[in-house]
Amino acid sequence: MKMVHTLSLLGFFLSCVIFAVELHGYIQWNNLCPNYGALASAKVLLDAGKMSGRVTRNGNFSILDVPPGTYVLSVLSHDYSFDHVRVDVSPSEPLPEVRPYIFGTPLLTTTSFSLPYPIVLTPRHKNRYFSPRESFNLLGMFQSPMMMIMALTGVLMLAMPYIIKQLDPETLDGLKGQQGKAASIEKSIQSDDPRRLSALLSSGEETKASTPVAKSNTGPSTLQQRKGGKGNKRR
Numbered sequence: 001m002k003m004v005h006t007l008s009l010l011g012f013f014l015s016c017v018i019f020a021v022e023l024h025g026y027i028q029w030n031n032l033c034p035n036y037g038a039l040a041s042a043k044v045l046l047d048a049g050k051m052s053g054r055v056t057r058n059g060n061f062s063i064l065d066v067p068p069g070t071y072v073l074s075v076l077s078h079d080y081s082f083d084h085v086r087v088d089v090s091p092s093e094p095l096p097e098v099r100p101y102i103f104g105t106p107l108l109t110t111t112s113f114s115l116p117y118p119i120v121l122t123p124r125h126k127n128r129y130f131s132p133r134e135s136f137n138l139l140g141m142f143q144s145p146m147m148m149i150m151a152l153t154g155v156l157m158l159a160m161p162y163i164i165k166q167l168d169p170e171t172l173d174g175l176k177g178q179q180g181k182a183a184s185i186e187k188s189i190q191s192d193d194p195r196r197l198s199a200l201l202s203s204g205e206e207t208k209a210s211t212p213v214a215k216s217n218t219g220p221s222t223l224q225q226r227k228g229g230k231g232n233k234r235r
Contacts, residue, residue: 020065020067020068021095021096022064022065022066023046023066023073023087023096023119024061025060025062025118025119025121026060026118026120027059027060027061027121027123028059028121028122029059030122032124032125033080033123036055036056036058036059039077039079039123040077040079041078042055042078043055044073045073045074046063046066046072046073046087048074051065051066051071052076066089067089068089068090069088069089070086070087070089070107071088071089072084072085072086072087072103073085073086073119075121077123080123080124081125081126081127082121082123082124083100083101083124084102084103085098085099085100085101085115085119086100086101098117099111099113099114099115100113
C-alpha cells in the first residue's frame with residue numbers, strides 16, 4: 001500500500017511538471033506610462049509572489065513552469081497601478097484562460113468574459129505618495145466658527161455708537177450708571193476691599209427698595225365715597 005501511495009504521488013508530481021506552462025504577456029504603453037524608463041523596475045506576480053517574472057525593456061514578461069491551477073496575476077510597480085487578472089491553467093487546454101478579476105472577490109466565482117492571450121496589462125493610474133500643499137483660501141477662513149464670531153463682534157462694536165444715539169436720555173443715563181457701578185465693583189474686588197464692596201451692594205438694594213410703587217385706584221377713600229353716594233341716594 002505504501003508503494004502504491006508513493007507511486008501515485010510521484011505520478012501526480014510528474015503530471016504537474018509535464019503540464020506546467022509558461023505564461024507570456026506584455027505591458028501596453030500609453031500616455032500615462034510611455035516606455036520602460038517611466039515604468040522603471042517592475043515585477044509580475046502570481047498569487048502575491050508564489051511565482052514571478054521580470055518585465056523586460058520592451059515590456060514583455062514571462063513566468064516559467066506554472067502548474068495547473070487558478071492564480072491571480074498582479075504587477076508590482078512603485079509608480080503605477082495595474083488591474084488584476086485571473087489565470088486558469090488546465091492540463092486539458094493548450095493555452096491558459098485569462099479573465100478579469102476584482103481584488104478581494106472569491107476565486108470560485110467565474111465570468112464568461114475572457115481576455116486575450118498573451119496577457120496584456122495596461123497602466124491605469126500613477127501612484128501619488130505626497131499630497132499638494134493647500135493654497136490660501138479666504139472664503140474657507142471665514143467659514144470657521146471662530147472667525148464668524150470675531151466678525152460678528154467687530155460688526156457689533158462698529159454699530160454700537162449708532163445704537164446708543166437711538167436710545168432715549170433716561171435709558172442712556174441708566175446704562176451709564178450701571179457701567180459706573182460695575183466698574184467700581186470690579187475695582188473693589190481687585191483692591192480686596194470688602195467694606196467698599198458691601199457698601200456698593202447695599203446701595204444697590206436701597207435703590208431697588210426706594211423705587212415708587214404705583215398705588216391702586218381702589219383704595220379705602222374710594223370705597224367710602226361709593227358708600228356715601230349710595231346713602232345719599234336712599235335719603
